[in-house]
Amino acid sequence: MPSDYFDSDGALTEYDRWRRSRWEEMAGPDGKAGRIAYRLITESEQEVPEVPGRWTSTGFSGSLTLTAARAEGVSVDDQAVDGAVELTSASRLSFPGGRRGTIEELRGTHVLVVWDPAAPTLVGLRGIEAWPWDPAWTVEAEYRPADAGRLLEVTRLTSPSMRDTFPAPGDFVFDLRGERHTLRAFGVGSGTLLITFTDGTSGTDTPGMGRWLILPHPKDATGTARIDFNRAVVPHHMFSAAFPCPLPPRENHLPLRIEAGERAPVFEKEAAVGTATGPAV
Known part of the structure; x- marks a missing residue:
C-alpha cells in the first residue's frame, strides 16, 4: 500500500481506485451480479x-x-x-x-x-451505498496465528442452508473506540484471508448477514496488519442469491456501530439513502 495512504488526497485517490475496481467486480461486463x-x-x-x-x-x-x-x-x-x-x-x-x-x-x-x-x-444494479471515507476507521491490528489445522464451522446460504467448515488460520486483535476486539479470519485462497463480521449496524443500516473484510495473509507468522473498515463490503449474496455465502461466526460480532464501508447494493427503482458508488464514480 502506498506510503501516502493516510494523506487525505493520496488516501482518497487510493480508495476511489478501489471503489471503481469493486464496481467493475460486481457490475462490469463479467460482473458477479x-x-x-x-x-x-x-x-x-x-x-x-x-x-x-x-x-x-x-x-x-x-x-x-x-x-x-x-x-x-x-x-x-x-x-x-x-x-x-x-x-x-x-x-x-x-x-x-x-x-x-x-x-x-x-x-x-x-x-x-x-x-x-x-x-x-x-442490468438493474445502479450503485453500492457506502459511508463516506473516514481515516478514523483504519486500525493497526496484531495478527495471532491459531493452532495448526484450526477449522471453524459456519452456515452457508444455500437452499436449503448447509453447514460447512473453513480453515481459520489466525485472529486479528485491535483497539477501536477505546475497546479491544478480536476477529477470526478464514483462509479462502493462496495468501488471502476473509473476515466475516456483524456489528451494531447489522440488520438496519447494513445486511443482517454481516459484511466482509478481505485481507492479504500477513507475510510474517506474527506481526501487525492494517484493517480498513472503509473497505468493508456487503456479501455477494446481496447482489445475487446464487452465491452460497457463509454467515459470520458468533465470535465475530463487534459490539459497536461500524459506520464505514459498504451498506447495500442499489437496484433499479430503489432509492439510494447514502453515498452510492456506481458507474459515474
Whole structure:
C-alpha cells in the first residue's frame, strides 16, 4: 500500500481506485451480479431449471457428465454438444441467450454455476451505498496465528442452508473506540484471508448477514496488519442469491456501530439513502 495512504488526497485517490475496481467486480461486463444459479449436482440425469441438458455426477472424485441434443444449443469449450460429454473444473460451458457455466466443488459435490448477461440483478444494479471515507476507521491490528489445522464451522446460504467448515488460520486483535476486539479470519485462497463480521449496524443500516473484510495473509507468522473498515463490503449474496455465502461466526460480532464501508447494493427503482458508488464514480 502506498506510503501516502493516510494523506487525505493520496488516501482518497487510493480508495476511489478501489471503489471503481469493486464496481467493475460486481457490475462490469463479467460482473458477479450476473450469477443466476449455483446448483449442486447430486442425482443421475438431473435437470437444472436455468439451462438445458441433463447432469450426472458420481461424486467430485468421480465424473460429471452433461447430456444434451445439438438442438438444445449447448457447447463445451466451443464445441457443440450432441450426446454425452464428460466435464472437468476447466470446462467452459455456453448456453442459449449468452448464458455461461463453470464447474465448482462444494464439500465433495460437483456444482454448476451459471452466469447470465441479462440477469436483472446485473442490468438493474445502479450503485453500492457506502459511508463516506473516514481515516478514523483504519486500525493497526496484531495478527495471532491459531493452532495448526484450526477449522471453524459456519452456515452457508444455500437452499436449503448447509453447514460447512473453513480453515481459520489466525485472529486479528485491535483497539477501536477505546475497546479491544478480536476477529477470526478464514483462509479462502493462496495468501488471502476473509473476515466475516456483524456489528451494531447489522440488520438496519447494513445486511443482517454481516459484511466482509478481505485481507492479504500477513507475510510474517506474527506481526501487525492494517484493517480498513472503509473497505468493508456487503456479501455477494446481496447482489445475487446464487452465491452460497457463509454467515459470520458468533465470535465475530463487534459490539459497536461500524459506520464505514459498504451498506447495500442499489437496484433499479430503489432509492439510494447514502453515498452510492456506481458507474459515474
